[in-house]
Amino acid sequence: MEHDHTMQHEYGEMHDHSEHAAGHAHAGHGHGGMGHMHHMEEMRRRFIVSLIVTVPILLFSPMLQSWAGILFDFPYRGEVTALLATFIYLYGGKPFLTMTLDELKARQPGMMTLISMAITVAYGYSVSTLFFPGGKAFFWELATLIDIMLIGHYIEAKSILGASNALEDLVRLMPKTATRLKADGTSESVDVTALQPGDLILVRPGENIAADGTVEAGESSVNEALLTGESKPIFKTAGSTLFMGALNLDGALRVRIDKAGSESYLSQVIALVKEAQQSRSHTQDLANRAAGWLFYAALAAGSATFAVWSLLLSPADAVLRGVTVLIIACPHALGLAVPLVVAISTSLAAKSGILIRNRQAFEALRGIDTICFDKTGTVTEGRLAVSKTVALEDDNAMLAYAAALERDSEHSIARAVTAYADSVGVRPLRADVFKAIPGIGASAEVDGHAVMVGGPQLIARERLTIPPPLQTYSDSASTTVWVIVDRRPLGVILLDDRIRNSSADAVATLKSFGIETWMLTGDNEAVAASVADMTGIDRYRAGLLPDEKLAFVKARRAEGRRVAMVGDGVNDAPSLLGADIGIAVGAGTDIAIDSADIILTRSDLRSVVDAVRLSRRTYGKMKENLWWASGYNLVAIPLAAGVLAPWNIVIGPAFGAVLMSISTVIVALNAQLLKRAAH
Structure with missing residues (x-):
């Protein structure tokens, strides 16, 4: 499209752009963002409730009592603990059990499947010990495992939460009503959905254009930055093309509609946004891939452990060791390896x-x-500033004339000229009989002289001849403001968007x-x-x-x-x-x-x-954490399986829980080191 180098003035009534757009907003909500918010809040709620119920389970655990040196028992302690653990399994574990079904349907077992397998085996085996004495209950391990998984996924969900309001915001730019001109010369206010190609509409200064069309009458400057990125408003006159959503700045326009509604260019932009949203793909999370590999490794190790030890020892001992393998394989540290780094990096980034x-x-x-x-x-910077002034005689005298006409205008170009004049110590002269020329410039009497300021259209309209020393600026890429005194171009002011x-x-x-x-x-x-x-x-x-x-x-x-x-x-x-x-x-x-x-x-x-x-630093820290978390499993699973049993080195559930905690602490501390790297 053609980019005119023009000057625009905001003489007359101008409306606030943001208020205008907001006043014509269409209601709507981003369902995707709301759904994700609900998921995050659900994880938070389930974590808080599960954590509260976990406290008595920890207090009732003989192992933890012995560690704390506080021993007490009461009738039906095991049954009460089992009931509390059942609640945590069903309530706190529900999200993981539900998401496991999705992974299995997709035939891509990962983090959710591994978590669900571990909590289900731990729960089922622990409950069985109530009916078949001699086994080892994992109720407190089960409760803390679910708690850690819930808080880990809450942190993760919170870090990736994003609004899906792009389409809603685009729609806000679309005018809600338009002024349609009738054949008898009267006008009526109609909803934009009622507009049809061929209709004639009136677009007043400060209004957004209601449809794509062609100017039939009137002159004005139009801000099309929302569609084209053009840094300067474009001068429009009869025959010019207009786009829906563009802002009319300073003159009334009569526009014949070419395309309305879904056919308009702004509607096409909306369609492009929607298409790009739908086509966006998401890479699989590193932790999920690691959990997928760990799932198969843990399943194979647990099955092999049970099979081998059932031949060497009693079935109860074989089940104990097989379950221990599955419990140890569950990714406490792996579940926090990525979310913790994400939470810290998100905070560092925000700062x-x-x-x-x-x-x-x-x-x-x-x-x-x-x-x-x-x-x-x-x-x-997206705003124009004076980059150069060229005068036939005196720069300050030329600026004094220009500032006389521009000082009372709120237009960005006028403000830039007056600001520059102030910065170089030029005081504006007094202007009388001021007159705005919409989309072109302005005129006034200054010290008995007829003064005009404006863009190239002003030179063309007045059929003026640019003096040879100034002709090189007639095709400048900069925005040009010509200063004309008594029909003689006195000089030119060049404005550019500052880098x-x-x-x-x-x-x-x-x-x-x-x-x-x-x-x-x-x-x-x-x-x-x-x-x-x-x-x-x-x-x-x-x-x-x-x-x-x-x-x-x-x-x-x-x-x-x-x-x-x-x-x-x-x-x-x-x-x-x-x-x-x-x-x-x-x-x-x-x-x-x-x-x-x-x-x-x-x-x-x-x-x-x-x-x-x-x-780059975040990704590096994620990889380190994944290695720490996986390294724990690489060492602990074989030990739990009993590969060193001939040398009397066998890891039990209690020691496995300690290793699990140490691994989680290491991952948490390593994530904190990201803060040091940022300084």
């Missing part, structure tokens, strides 16, 4: 201005080899990590080339619409690249979701944030560097 919404994507961030940046509001101070440093560091950097922008070629050159970004693509950004990201992934996308606008939402990892700058729109896996609360690209570093 650094990094909010993790998708744990699996955060873990995958360590392996990216391509990172794509949106330009406006991401690499740049963030941290962008170049962040890009350089990412490149040192071996990551290829791209910039994807809806802005024009000249601006994109300039920003890429100043920041050191490897490559760029300019003039991209949301679907084109998404197509680019998909193409890189199809090549086998692991892609992260960093953006802040609605136009970035599909590509944020379509990338392996979506990273949103927190200063951006709600939709970009809701579409992202990771959110940067500070508009500083060095936070992206911090996120990559932390992801």
Whole structure:
């Protein structure tokens, strides 16, 4: 599309953008996020109840009583303990038993199957000791095992909880009503769903455009940043194309509808977001894979132990040793190895201005080899500032005229001009007979001179000739504000979107990590080339619409690249979701944030560097913990199975429980070391 270099003024009535959008919001809720919240709260509730019931079980355990040196007994102690353990097994263990069915149906036994097998065997064998004396009850091991698994999965669920409000936020951008013009010249307010192609609508300043269409009458500047990423509002006149959801800034427009409802471009963006959400795949958790391997190992070891010892000893002893193997194999430490690291890394990230919404994507961030940046509001600040002034005679005199007209305007360009004038010590002159020229500029009388300020459209409208010294700026990639005194161009003020101070440093560091950097922008070629050159970004693509950004990201992934996308606008939402990892700058729109896996609360690209570093350290710590947890099993299972029994080295349930606790403590302490690595 064509990118006009124009100046816009907010003379007249302007409405607050956020209030306007909020006032036209559609109700709705993200069901996926609510379902996950319910799961997390259920784990928390079951953990608290189970922990309370565990206390008397621990007090009634003869083994723990002997350790504490406090011995007491009472009638039916075993039966009471069994009843309490039954409650914990059925209530606390229900989530694991239910999820085991899903794993078995999928023929992928993993963590849930291993946990369910251990608690079921421990429970069943322990209850049997009430009827067949001589066995060893595992009631307190059963209770603590379920407690630890519940708190571990609660921590994990809390760390990966993310909202699914992307579509809801996009819908909020869609106007709810529109002003439709009748054939007799009157108007009526109608719901946007009633609009049809061919209808004529009136779009007032401050309103969002209700449908895709063509301007039939009127002139105005329109903010299309939500769709194109273009950093400057676009001047629209008769024959110009408009998109639904774009914001009309300063002039009334009569628009003939071309596409309405689901056919509009904004609706297509919504469809892209929905498609990207549905196509997102989730990598299997490392701990689940380890638990899957451990499941088969434990099942084989337990069965072999029972078979061998049933031939050498009594069936009761064989059952005892087989059950001990299964109990020891249950991943107390393995269940906490990943969630503890995740909880700590999430906290560390938050302190650094990094909010993790998708744990699996955060873990995958360590392996990216391509990172794509949106330009406006991401690499740049997303606001215009004066970069240069050129005057035929005196810069200060030209600025004094410009500031005279701009000082009472709230428009971002006007504020930038007046701020620059103040910064260089130029005092604005007094302006009289002020008149706004919608979408073009303004005019006034200043010290007896006829003064006008505006963009290229002002030069064209007034049919003025630009003096040779200034002609080189007529095609500038910057936003240009011409200052005209008595129909003579006195000079030009150039404004550009400022590059963030941290962008170049962040890009350089990412490149040192071996990551290829791209910039994807809806802005024009000249601006994109300039920003890429100043920041050191490897490559760029300019003039991209949301679907084109998404197509680019998909193409890189199809090549086998692991892609992260960093953006802040609605136009970035599909590509944020379509990338392996979506990273949103927190200063951006709600939709970009809701579409992202990771959110940067500070508009500083060095936070992206911090996120990559932390992801790598987190993954390393996860691997260490998994080795600690699995190493315990590699040693304890053979000992419990009795491979060293000929030398009178046999691990019993009590000692196995101690080893299990030590393994859990080691994993917990090792996870805490992640804090030191962050400093």
